[in-house]
Amino acid sequence: MTGTPAHTRALDELRSSDADRFGGKSAALGELLGAEIPVPGGFAISVGAFEALLEANPSLVAAIDRAIDGLEPGDSGALDRAVDAIGEAMRAAPLPDDVRAEILTRYAAVGDDDPPVAVRSSARGEDGEEATFAGQQETLLWVRGADAVCAAVRDCWASLYSAPAIAYRARMAADDDAPAMGVTVQRMVDATVSGVLFTCNPITGDPSMVAVNASWGLGLGVVGGEVTPDDFLVSKITREVVRRTINDKHVEHVPAGAGGSGTITREVDAARRKVACLDDAQLSELAALARRIERHFGGHQDVEWALDADATVLVLQSRPVTAVAKPAAAAPSEPVSAMAMVMSQFGAGTTGS
């Protein structure tokens, strides 16, 4: 690579403090790699790279301005036309040479023979929640080849101007800053099983449990809610499976075909549909991993994970859990004496009634 790479960084070089420049997703993956948690390698494209794209393509900026100027968010026909126009302009705009060169070098370092990668948007740290809300979360799986990667990166940026995103910003009107985001490019795991875990039970708020949802194939099914996943509750303390519900997992996402790009959705064969897609040993490993991730970030995390063909667990993404139920009985703010509680148990004492 010639000169200092300005727009990209290997994921394992990132830390939380880079969230402003590279977006929350890339920064969190860097943190995980720094903590020696198994994460597929890859690289991050900075928020600045998007700004560089706009700078190098005044016509793109003009096209965006034209499309959203005076737009009525309630007019869905006009909104769709604006989204199409911006998408077209975005795909037509050439990447600045230095950005493209950096991406090609980084992509080549991921592996030989056009390795499949996942390309996802990485919203700026403080925008993360808003981005989730506004649907600015593009994920392109099983992307192969340098041109395809560059196109996928532009698709991610285009998601800044998805219909919900435009409508959201129009409603929030106050924000004058132009939107921007980073992109994460990560080696793709050919997952046999994938899913999501929470480092607590989000339903009851129990912090001693890891809640795991899992289904066959790539993770889209679980995240997108297309499949009713297997549902497990695993004790963090002993790693026993405390509860399991095996569901009918009727579809799975798999790579489109040998050497090709993209994914397809197919029916799961009858033999696997109603069979648990994880065994106790794998669940135990996930629980151990969940604990390490929680400890590293010092708070509850929502983690996407996948099992590769060797059944090795890999973490694809981790972000803070924002909505956790509190246990029905809130923790006392002052210690209550054991004797007072025992008295209350028997219907006596000052705390009893």
Added chain:
Amino acid sequence: MYPYYTLYAEPRRELDEQRLWFWNSQHFPVPMPAFDVVAIDGPYQAVGAWQNRTFAVPPAMGIDYRIVNGYVYISANYVTDPAKMAERAGFFEKRAGHYFSNWDSLYGEWRGKMEALLAEITALEVPDLPEYESDDVAFGDQRISHVRLLEAYDRTLRCADEMWEHHFEFLLLGYGAYATFSDFCKSQLPDIPDQHVAQMVAGIDVILFRADAELRRLARLAIETGVDGAFVEGRTPDEIDADLATSEAGRAWLEALEAIKDPWFNMGTGDGLYHYYGSWYDDPTIPYASLIGHVAALHAGREIDRPTEEIERERDRLADEYSSLMEPAAAQTFRELLGLSRTVFPYVEEHKFWCDYWFQARFFNKVREFGALLARHGFLEDGEDIFQLSRHEVGTALDELSLSWATGGVPLGPAHWPPIAARRKELLARLADWTPPPALGTMPETVSDPMTVMLWGVTPARLQEWARAADDVDSRELRGAPASPGVVEGRARVMSGVGDLSQVREGEILVCTITSPAWAPIFSKIRAAVTDIGGVMSHAAIVCREYGMPAVVGTGRATATIKTGQLLRVDGVTGTVTILDDGPQS
């Protein structure tokens, strides 16, 4: 056959129909012999006297029982008037507070009282009625024989009452402290498995495990001294003893066994509530089966010692890990409650050895001496038939025997009692074939009595499971409370009584109404345990966790649904038992 007050009867019918009565098959799995009602009245008098009249637990009085076709149904009495509860709270706080604050010293005194009572029941003399009184009566201060006999009978019954008095002095408070800890854990950690709560509290070196520890030591001794060849699967204790007696080393081993019998052979063969559950002294089948198992395990190179250090480490690790997940204030309360629970728990675990095993075996053997006396005088065909008479009827028979002995007249007893005893034995045999419904009466909205939930595992959800199972008798899947984790498959061994213990084979799954902790030694043979009734704090559950063996308790109808030989899968995590096939022949 049973006292009038034990039956459902017209004058209180309306009230009885409005209450929920559930079959206490944990304590009374088979029809009650008439004499054994002493082991219902004693405990329910004592539990109520402490809970209701002494500690005055604000909402809870005592437990009523009724006998239906020989089976015991129970139902708790509650206080609902707030003013009354407030009045009772005044008593409870002072009195229970005193016990909790002075637990260790009070428990120390308690053991002294139990030792004295055991000495008394063991030494108590049952005088015979001689043709002529001794010179000591004529010239000394010895009292007349029949007075001493009647007094001895009264004293025997009073000793049992005193034992039950001691039995329940601490039990309720112990369970209450534990329940408080358990509830607190669940308030902070809603999904915590019950077994983890129990594991954090359970004692490490409790009496119930010491007897088996001695047997493990003796199994090692047998191998070291080369007499292990005597311990052959299928041999009776007598056959093993006879084999051992033929060699010097064998006789030395028998002496070593003799040396541990007091106190460890006072372990019971059942749970002490029926006359036929003796101690290991009366029937050494269990300790010998255990010795055979331990010797075989050692030959196979398996570790047989309880990993006490590991159990202790794990118990402390669980407590540390769970408290580290709580806010500081909650963690402090958690620590205090755990400390209190660990203080009270030795009593909860150990009282059974002193009371239910040791005392009860001595008590029923004392009653047998009265039975032998009645048989010698023709009032019974066999001394053992005394258990077919109620304790009041035995008193009546002893009165008549005293009278006819004194007068030299002809007693009616020899014509009166033997046919009654014979008829009742037949009746009990027939009642044993009937499977009683788990509950009678009106289903409550909630089950609020912690004893009912903890000890019997009876919750509204469990009652509904039972009701469903009753509708669907072909069910291949049973649900109960997950009491000890793990998933295994194996052949079922259904046991309706303790008599079947020696039939249990290596690798089988034990299916029973309720297991007794005294069966612990045979747990080294089985792969899992399934019971009709029992909560996660029942002793069976504790023993299964100790042995790291899956257990599902409180299934309601396992013994009625499962047949010996069927292949089962027991899931101790979800609490399900699945019948996989109908046996090797199918």
